[in-house]
Amino acid sequence: MNKRQKIAPVWRVLTLIVLALFVIFVVYPLILILYRSILDPKTNSITMENFTRFFTRKYYTNTLKNSFKVTVVATLIAATLGLLMAYITRQVKIRGTKTLNILIVVSYLSPPFIGAYAWIQLLGRNGIITGFFNKLFGIQLPGIYGFAGIVLVFSLQSFPLVYMYVCGALENLDNSLNEAAESLGASNFQRVTGIILPLILPTVLASSLLVFMRVFSDFGTPMLIGEGYRTFPVVLYNQFMGEVTNDNYFAAALCVIILFITLVFFFLQRWIAQRHSYSMSALKPMQPREVRPLSKALCYLFVYGVVFLGMLPQVTVIITSFLKESTPGMFTNEFSLVNYRTIFSKNPLVIPNTYLFGLCAIVLVVVIGTLISYLSVRKRSVLTSTVDTLTMLPYIIPGSVLGIAFLYAFAKPPLALTGTAAIIIVALTVRRMPYTIRSATAIVGQISPSIEEASISLGASEVRSFGEIMVPMMMPGVIAGAIMSWVTVISELSSSIMLYRASTQTLTVSVYTEVIRDCFGNAAAYSTVLTATSVLSMLLFFKLTGKRSISV
Numbered sequence: 001m002n003k004r005q006k007i008a009p010v011w012r013v014l015t016l017i018v019l020a021l022f023v024i025f026v027v028y029p030l031i032l033i034l035y036r037s038i039l040d041p042k043t044n045s046i047t048m049e050n051f052t053r054f055f056t057r058k059y060y061t062n063t064l065k066n067s068f069k070v071t072v073v074a075t076l077i078a079a080t081l082g083l084l085m086a087y088i089t090r091q092v093k094i095r096g097t098k099t100l101n102i103l104i105v106v107s108y109l110s111p112p113f114i115g116a117y118a119w120i121q122l123l124g125r126n127g128i129i130t131g132f133f134n135k136l137f138g139i140q141l142p143g144i145y146g147f148a149g150i151v152l153v154f155s156l157q158s159f160p161l162v163y164m165y166v167c168g169a170l171e172n173l174d175n176s177l178n179e180a181a182e183s184l185g186a187s188n189f190q191r192v193t194g195i196i197l198p199l200i201l202p203t204v205l206a207s208s209l210l211v212f213m214r215v216f217s218d219f220g221t222p223m224l225i226g227e228g229y230r231t232f233p234v235v236l237y238n239q240f241m242g243e244v245t246n247d248n249y250f251a252a253a254l255c256v257i258i259l260f261i262t263l264v265f266f267f268l269q270r271w272i273a274q275r276h277s278y279s280m281s282a283l284k285p286m287q288p289r290e291v292r293p294l295s296k297a298l299c300y301l302f303v304y305g306v307v308f309l310g311m312l313p314q315v316t317v318i319i320t321s322f323l324k325e326s327t328p329g330m331f332t333n334e335f336s337l338v339n340y341r342t343i344f345s346k347n348p349l350v351i352p353n354t355y356l357f358g359l360c361a362i363v364l365v366v367v368i369g370t371l372i373s374y375l376s377v378r379k380r381s382v383l384t385s386t387v388d389t390l391t392m393l394p395y396i397i398p399g400s401v402l403g404i405a406f407l408y409a410f411a412k413p414p415l416a417l418t419g420t421a422a423i424i425i426v427a428l429t430v431r432r433m434p435y436t437i438r439s440a441t442a443i444v445g446q447i448s449p450s451i452e453e454a455s456i457s458l459g460a461s462e463v464r465s466f467g468e469i470m471v472p473m474m475m476p477g478v479i480a481g482a483i484m485s486w487v488t489v490i491s492e493l494s495s496s497i498m499l500y501r502a503s504t505q506t507l508t509v510s511v512y513t514e515v516i517r518d519c520f521g522n523a524a525a526y527s528t529v530l531t532a533t534s535v536l537s538m539l540l541f542f543k544l545t546g547k548r549s550i551s552v
Contacts, residue, residue, distance in 0.1 A: 010463055015375055015383045018368065022390040024415075025426055029405030030259075030393070036252035036408065050253035060235065064257075067232040070147065071216045074154035079208040081155065081306055082162025087196070090170045092299045093288040100307050102538050107310035108160030109487045109534050111508055113220030114527050115153045117515045118313030119144055120225060121320060126330070145227040153221050156310050158211045165207035169200040202272060209269040213262050217398030220493055224515060232258065233400060240404055241498070252408075255401045266396040314531055321524035331521070339525040346522070347505060351529060354507040357421060358490045361428035365436045366482050368429075370474060373440035374466060378449070388437075395434035402427060403498025419501040427495045432485045436478070443477040444470070476544075483541045487534050 040047045054060045085104075089097055122129045123144035130141050144152065173196065181191045219233035226234065236258065240251035291299070321339055323331040343350070376388040394402065406427055410417040417423035447470065455465040493508040500509050507530045514523035 011375065011379050012383065014371060015379070015381075015387060018372060018375075019383065019387050019390070021368075022387065022393075025430055026390060026393050026397075029402075029409040030397075032408040033252050033255050033259075033401070033405050036249050037256045038253075039249060041249050050250050051257075053250065054253060054257065063230045063232045063235045066147075066229060067216055070150050070154065070222070070231060071212055074151045074158060074215050075208050075212045077151065077155040078158035078211050079162050079204060081159035082207070083166055083204055085159065085163045085303060085306060086166035086170060087192070088299050088303055089288070090167065091288060092291050092296065094300065094303055097288075098542075100303065102535065102542075103307050103311050104160045104163060105538060106531065106534050107307075107314065108157065108164075109491055110157075110314060110527075110531060111220065111491050111493050111511070112153055112157045112218055113224055113493065113512060113515070114317060114530075115157050115313040116149070116221040116225040117511070117520070117523060117527075118316040119149065119153055121316050121520065122312070123149070145225055146229045149225045150222050150229065150231075153225060154215045154218070156313075158215060159306070160310070161211055161214070162204065162207045165203050165210075166200055169203040170196075173199060205272050206269055209265055209272070213265050213269075213396070216265075217258060217262060217400065218494070219400055220497075220512060233398070237400060248408075251404060255404055258398055259396070259401060262396045262398060314527075317524045317527040318531065320520065321528040323521065323524075325519075325521045339521040343510070343522050343525045343529075347502070347510070349503065350505050350507060350510045350526070353421070353504060354490050354530075355533075357425050357428060357504075357506060358486055360425045361432065361489050362482050362486050364425070364429045365432050365485060366478055369433055369436035369440050370471065370478055372433075373437050373444050374470060374474075376437075377441055377444040378452075391437050392434055394430045399427075399431060399492065399494025399496075400498060402431065403495040406495075406499060418499070419504065421504050424496055424499050424504055424506070427499060428489050428492055431492060431495060432489055436481055436485055439481040440474065440478055443474050447473055480541060480544055483537055483544070487537045490533060491530065 037050055038046050038048060040049065088094070089100070094100070119127075120143075121127055124130060125141075125143040127143065130143060134140055143149075181195055186194065217233055219231070219237045222229065222231040222234045223237065232254070236251060236254040239247055239254060290296070320331060322335045322337070324334045324336045324338055325331055372387060372391060375384045397405075406423055407418060409415070410423055417426070451469060451473075452462075452465050455469055456462060460468070490506075491508060492506075493512060496506055496509050497512060500506065505513075507526050511523045511526045511530070514520070514526065
């Protein structure tokens with residue numbers, strides 16, 4: 001016992017260090033945003049003018065309404081598609097399920113604005129599909145721009161999140177309940193609506209709220225495809241980064257508003273998860289089965305059709321990356337590697353930056369996340385509980401808000417990090433930390449404390465027991481999670497677009513800037529490199545975990 005008391009301060013010191021890091025890089029920037037939102041830039045006095053300006057001008061309130069309209073419709077469509085896809089693939093034998101899972105996840109992990117750019121190539125005013133129908137019927141279609149286009153992109157890009165969550169819930173569903181209902185004469189529709197859907201409804205709602213939060217805070221897609229249909233995140237970006245006019249203090253007030261909205265939905269998600277949760281061990285898991293030919297054909301048509309639509313932007317991007325541009329935005333039929341030669345010579349640091357920043361962020365995420373999860377489970381105290389709570393803040397902070405907060409906090413000494421690689425790495429680390437901590441915490445909870453106690457009783461210190469027993473036992477699960485985090489890290493745009501400089505430009509930023517300049521060939525080449533990296537990472541994940549699918 002004496003040994004344990006002597007080394008106890010080590011954990012307190014580590015907890016205080018982690019707490020200090022989160023105070024500096026999360027709490028302090030958020031406090032600055034709150035302060036600036038109520039500050040008069042001319043008199044430095046406290047005022048609510050910025051908030052009054054927003055809520056009293058129809059232009060701004062309409063953007064908020066537009067965001068809610070887009071988000072609600074896209075979430076409903078994504079939830080419906082994800083639920084149907086998960087149920088069909090778990091209930092019906094579908095060939096190529098492993099490949100379909102990879103494609104579904106890749107379509108989700110790629111940034112939404114890449115989908116927006118690809119759909120412009122397909123359904124824009126001069127798009128391939130638009131041009132075909134214009135010539136065929138002698139009409140002039142308006143293109144995909146506006147509300148419908150934004151909803152299309154978000155729905156197809158978000159349904160995989162619901163799909164992965166529902167797949168995980170269906171894996172834990174005991175099929176004996178379904179069989180018992182069938183033996184009592186219940187139809188397939190009655191079994192689905194009366195048994196399966198109520199059991200997985202909490203998962204569907206929780207994943208739908210995640211989609212809602214993600215779509216609501218995204219600005220890249222509405223910026224590219226919205227045209228006159230303005231959304232709230234676009235106004236926020238323009239207020240802070242506008243080339244003609246910008247108002248940092250008003251932008252801070254917009255950040256507070258979007259933070260409040262995401263906070264409300266975060267607690268709503270937590271409430272639903274706690275109030276409507278079921279604990280079930282699948283003694284007899286649901287297994288795919290053969291169905292009647294007509295039903296099977298319809299299932300194949302639906303599943304492959306949805307996956308095709310989800311992957312169509314990626315396929316379009318890959319093909320156009322090998323096409324020459326006659327003029328900006330106009331492709332010839334000649335295949336060439338000119339786009340790849342251009343991106344490798346134009347800014348040779350883009351791809352190395354992406355990999356370097358991503359790897360540094362993942363190392364920090366794994367090290368700090370593993371430590372925090374261990375402290376929050378095994379060393380519970382007021383300090384560790386505080387750290388655990390603070391780690392959830394980045395979960396609800398939109399990337400654009402985090403980027404603005406970092407620019408407020410770290411533009412001047414003593415931490416003048418603006419424009420450096422360090423600030424981007426920190427932003428990527430903070431953004432991914434909550435997800436890794438949650439998965440690592442689940443792993444720690446599955447390891448019996450008696451293993452550590454046996455080690456300590458044999459004379460090992462707590463620190464040594466943690467390093468030589470707990471860490472090796474946690475690593476397989478943590479590394480598998482790190483690979484998934486890596487894919488999302490390299491696809492991050494919303495915070496990077498705020499923080500980058502020419503020397504710290506990454507793949508996603510390069511795609512976005514090239515699309516804005518109508519250099520679609522270069523954008524396609526950058527996107528293809530990003531997609532290839534994501535696919536290889538997914539294959540590595542499957543290899544290390546032995547899984548055939550990804551469920552959350």
